Amino acid sequence: MKERTPSLDLLARLRSGDRAALSRLMSRAESGAVEARPTLAEVYRLAGRAHVIGVTGVPGSGKSTLVGKLVEALRRDARVGIIAVDPSSPYSGGAILGDRIRMSAVSGDDNVFIRSMATRGATGGMARAALDVVDLMDVAKYDIVIIETVGVGQDEVEIARASHTTVVVSAPGLGDEIQAIKAGILEIADIHVVSKADRSDANRTIADLKGMLALAAHAGPRPDWLPPVIGTSSYTGQGIDELISQIRRHRSVVGRERAAAIAAFRLQKTAEALLMERLARNSAAAREMYAVELAERRRDPYDAASKLLTAIFGEERP
Ligand SMILES: Nc1nc2c(ncn2[C@@H]2O[C@H](COP(=O)(O)OP(=O)(O)O)[C@@H](O)[C@H]2O)c(=O)[nH]1
Ligand SMILES: [Mg+2]
Numbered sequence: 239m240k241e242r243t244p245s246l247d248l249l250a251r252l253r254s255g256d257r258a259a260l261s262r263l264m265s266r267a268e269s270g271a272v273e274a275r276p277t278l279a280e281v282y283r284l285a286g287r288a289h290v291i292g293v294t295g296v297p298g299s300g301k302s303t304l305v306g307k308l309v310e311a312l313r314r315d316a317r318v319g320i321i322a323v324d325p326s327s328p329y330s331g332g333a334i335l336g337d338r339i340r341m342s343a344v345s346g347d348d349n350v351f352i353r354s355m356a357t358r359g360a361t362g363g364m365a366r367a368a369l370d371v372v373d374l375m376d377v378a379k380y381d382i383v384i385i386e387t388v389g390v391g392q393d394e395v396e397i398a399r400a401s402h403t404t405v406v407v408s409a410p411g412l413g414d415e416i417q418a419i420k421a422g423i424l425e426i427a428d429i430h431v432v433s434k435a436d437r438s439d440a441n442r443t444i445a446d447l448k449g450m451l452a453l454a455a456h457a458g459p460r461p462d463w464l465p466p467v468i469g470t471s472s473y474t475g476q477g478i479d480e481l482i483s484q485i486r487r488h489r490s491v492v493g494r495e496r497a498a499a500i501a502a503f504r505l506q507k508t509a510e511a512l513l514m515e516r517l518a519r520n521s522a523a524a525r526e527m528y529a530v531e532l533a534e535r536r537r538d539p540y541d542a543a544s545k546l547l548t549a550i551f552g553e554e555r556p
Contacts, residue, residue, distance in 0.1 A: 292401030
């Protein structure tokens with residue numbers, strides 16, 4: 239078949255929920271190719287319906303198994319897209335989401351779409367690529383998009399910040415807690431899950447977490463939303479319904495405000511990316527010159543850098 243206007247045709251197919259069109263557009267989005275921007279711009283304008291749920295936590299905390307359970311429950315009355323941001327390292331201590339879901343009951347389900355993204359693959363930042371993929375799923379009529387990320391590193395924190403509802407998963411045992419604190423992900427949680435609640439040490443972790451949150455509430459209370467702590471077991475199903483109802487409650491309480499914050503965050507990230515592009519494109523000669531002056535200590539780094547920016551972008555207006 240001849241494609242006269244391939245992007246428009248793809249877009250029409252995407253809007254009808256065509257899985258092949260979705261896959262192709264996702265690959266383009268991930269590549270960060272400039273040619274993909276007009277289509278993605280159109281996609282952005284059409285998107286905005288889906289509820290984006292970030293699920294994060296250290297490797298082995300039980301995220302993928304939990305996401306599988308969530309999807310099983312949610313798919314009864316919604317189309318669910320899943321984005322698994324796999325760490326670049328092939329060994330993560332837990333199976334990657336795609337593998338777990340493929341083994342589970344939801345594989346082959348037309349109302350479920352799974353996409354794995356490699357952290358090293360995306361040009362222009364993981365968060366940028368993941369959010370474009372979210373928009374594509376949104377336009378392809380997925381009502382809920384779940385992003386699983388390993389809760390370490392800047393990319394993951396950014397993706398969590400760009401979700402409407404962020405679920406932080408901690409497994410029983412203090413080791414994981416300490417890692418979560420170190421990675422700074424506890425504070426981004428809208429909902430805390432203590433996974434593997436079928437284990438006897440889970441109650442201890444739930445109590446520890448609640449204690450920690452009570453202390454944190456003194457530092458910066460959010461009166462409209464106090465993050466609940468929910469014990470779940472993907473083996474017995476304990477807590478899964480409670481988690482889903484808290485996710486829905488979070489959306490209704492904080493949804494609008496969060497959408498505005500995400501838009502501001504996305505504007506900032508995109509502006510940064512464009513800035514870096516322009517810097518890379520335009521500054522070769524000027525950079526060389528100022529680098530020499532810097533090396534010879536005729537200028538200091540701040541002076542040289544602001545001269546460089548002026549050379550590219552002009553004088554800063556007051
Ligand atoms: N006891 C128990 N083990 C679990 C549960 N959920 C996951 N696990 C186990 O924890 C390990 C890591 O799970 P996984 O979902 O891959 O974690 P991820 O790395 O955070 O995605 C696997 O061996 C799972 O079988 C649970 O509810 N209870
Ligand atoms: Mg996983």
